[in-house]
Amino acid sequence: MKTIAIGSDHIGLALKTFLIEKLEKQGHNLLDLGAVSQERTDYPIYAEKVAYAVKQNVADVGILICGTGVGISIAANKISGIRCALCSDELTALMCREHNNCNIIAFGANIISSEKAISLATLWLNTPYDGGRHQKRLDMMEMLEKTGSYCGLVTER
Secondary structure, three states: OOEEEEEEOOOOHHHHHHHHHHHHHOOOEEEEOOOOOOOOOOHHHHHHHHHHHHHOOOOOEEEEEEOOOHHHHHHHOOOOOOOEEEOOOHHHHHHHHHOOOOOEEEEEOOOOOHHHHHHHHHHHHOOOOOOOHHHHHHHHHHHHHHHOOOOOOOOOO
């Protein structure tokens, strides 16, 4: 089972609470990094907390939730080494893990139901990274993060 850092803004609080309960029943260890109330708050705070928990290996993976999932996923992806994917369907949840080795999944609380979110989270958590031909692309993204360029990894066709 995995240690999962989870965070949301005020809009995602109910979905976060639901996911914590369901994922703990599956045997996962959940680190709740906020929000803790319905008081209006800013999603970048929780994106940063969860992203750094994953980056620093405090958690194996992370889950983020805001109204649409867009803003919180963009914020998380500002942290080097983080690959956060916004998911609302099975194929995206599967492929973001299998091909892109995403270490954080994001949901829109106003977009998908609680049952859909737990279904997607479970699928994502149980999908292994394929590696192989996909690793070159991850290496390219890492080089872009570190140097601002893919130079040296791009081959002309």
